[in-house]
Amino acid sequence: MRVYDYIIVGAGSAGCVLAARLSEDENTRVLLVEAGPADDAQEIHVPAAFSKLFQTKYDWSYLSACEPGLDGRRRFLPRGRMLGGSSSMNAMIYIRGNRRDYDAWAAAGAEQWSWDDVLPYFLRAEDFRGTKSPWHGTGGPLTVSEGRSRHPLMAAYVAAAQEAGHPFTADFNGPEQDGVGYYHLTQRDGMRCSTAVAYLRPALARPNLEVLTGARCTRILFDGERASGVELERGGELQQWHAEREVVLSAGAYNSPQLLMLSGIGVTGELAALGITPRVDLPVGENLQDHPHVGLSYLTDTATLFSAETPDAVRLLETEGRGPLTSNVGEAGGFHRTREELDAPDIQVHATPVMFHEEGISPVTDHAFMFGAVLLRPTSRGKVSLRSAIPSAAPHILHNYLATEDDRATMLRALRMLLDIADRPSLRKHRRADFRVPRSTDDAGLLDFARRELHTLYHPACSCPIGPVVDSRLRVHGVSGLRVVDASVMPTVVRGNTNAPTIMIAEKAADLIRDVPAPA
Structure with a gap:
């Protein structure tokens, strides 16, 4: 019988952290399970190449349901399916979110998840290679650094945003989030630093x-009400693997709720309708949130990353860890408030020195640049549900993008802010022609553009949130020996890219599981 103390399902951003931390105790047996392959493709580790992984064996390649707020359009939902998960396929932007996000979690009942509670875990995880700062940690597994590619178009974007009145911010993880600048990245010596690289690889030599x-x-x-293991399909064979202490789901905001529902934990009536025997009635999958993105694109005569893959660029990457191939693509951006009375940013901007259109899956055909806004705190709520009781069937995913008047109004204000930046001198001189821009700037024209161009910024979260589905120690209500540890446990999506917060959640969860004090 295959028996372990802990079985972790999903070797992504959270799972790799948990496997490394739990296996630090040599008397603890840990099994980490990943549906995809090893992280052995060159495109995984070369920063600028990440979009080449879309719709390959390294990607779950999900599609949303027909989105009512997008006139029935479906949206491509890439998720990493390999060691490192989406940390092996993302744009490597390191953002913790806003302290108000975590304080709001705590105020709503997520005990010990306030900003002061979580900051020590961000610091413990981090090995910051930049100017020493009390806002950053050193000596942790995860290398965080400034980008080694600063494209001239990104300098033009930052200058144009300042011309439009937005202040420069040197560190979005510092005391204030607002402003425009360059992103810190999870890169080590110019290459991707995923959780597979940072956490899992050093731990693989452990016999436990x-x-x-x-x-x-x-x-x-x-076994009764206690989670006792998992059933795995491997090589066409079903196998059972047993956990003496706990099963931990770290399969992400789509797959963790899917596994709970397949196992009888979810909305009773919906499970029974599919022939699944209900075990615990919980609103699994019902709080799905994401960061929807709409971008403006312009053709340019300035050379972009379209021409970056040259022998010289490859040599620079391989010998010195620098050059255009170290670009994370989304090099610059910022955080902004579209209404003066807000107490925190409601949109984030990502700027890219390359053509990025049709959800990143259409080929680049010309020199272009893009900058787009995401809604940081959308009021729309989606849902993950089962299409079928067959485990290999993709889950049904409805995000409900732009379903509320508040979200539509915020996006219109965001697009007007972007158009203002685009018209400033520093960017205007780089614009050869429009590529993807609204046909008109009235409300109807902007909303039509948003509905056509909107896509995910790859931050699904909140489908198994603290409170309704798991407790503050991330234990699933109504059963024992079962936790969820990934972005799905967020009560609300944070203001910013979700990879760093997911790593923090796993760092904190490791201490909760081991029942040890938080770092000082």
Whole structure:
């Protein structure tokens, strides 16, 4: 019988952290299960190449349902399916969110999840390679650094935003989030620093840690009310693996709720309709949130990353860890308030020195640049549900993008702010022609543009939130021996990219599982 103390399902941003931390105790047996392959493709580690992984074996390649707020359009939802998960396929932007996000979690009942509670875990995880600052940690597994590619178009964007009245900010993880500037990245010596690189790889030599790739979890096993293991499909064979202490789901905001529902934990009536015996009635999947993105694109005569893949650029990357191939693509951006009375930013901007259109899956055909806004605190709520009781069936994912009047109004204000920046001298001189811009600037024209161009910024969260689905120690209500540890446990999505917060959640969860004090 295959028996471990802990079985972790999903070797992504959270799972790799948990596997490394839990296996620090040599008397603890840990199994880490990943449905996808090892992180062995060159495109994973070369920063500028991440979009080449879309719709490959390294991507779950999900599609949303027909989105009512987008006139029935479906949206591509890439998620990492390999060691490192989406930290092996993202744009490497390191953002913690806003302290008000975490204080709001705590105020709503998520005990010990305030900003003061979580900051020590951000610091413990981090090895910051920049100017020493009390806002950054050193010596942790995760390398965080300034980008080694600063494209001239990104300098033009930052200058144009300042011309439009937005202040420069040197560190979005510092005391204030507002402003425009360059992003810190999870890169080490110019290459991607995923959680597989930062956490898992150093831990693989431990005899008490086993990693299975190509192993898809089909359901959680129970002994009475206690989670006792998992059923895996591997090589066409169903296998059972047992956990003496806990099963931990770290499969992400789409797959963690799917596994709970396949195992009888979800909305009773919906599970029974699919022939699944209900075990616990919980609103699994019902609080889905994401950061929807709409960008403006312009053709340019300035050379972009379209021409970056040259022998000289490859040599620079391989010998010195610098040059255009170290670009994370979304090099610059910022955080802004579209209404003066707000107490924190409501939109974030990402700027890219390359053509990025049709959800990043259409080929680059010309020199262009893009900058787009995301809604940081959308009021629309989506849902993850089951299409079928067959585990290999993709989940049904409805995000409800732009479903509320508040979200539509915020996006219109964001687009007008972007158009203002685009018209400033520093950017105007780089514009050869419009590529993806609104046909008109009245409300109807902007909303039509948003509905056509909107896509995910790859930050699904909140589908198994603290409170309704798990408690503050991330234990699933109504059963024992089962936790969820990934972005799905966020009560509300944070203001910013979600990879760093997901790593923080896993760092904190490791201490909760081991029942040890938080770092000082």
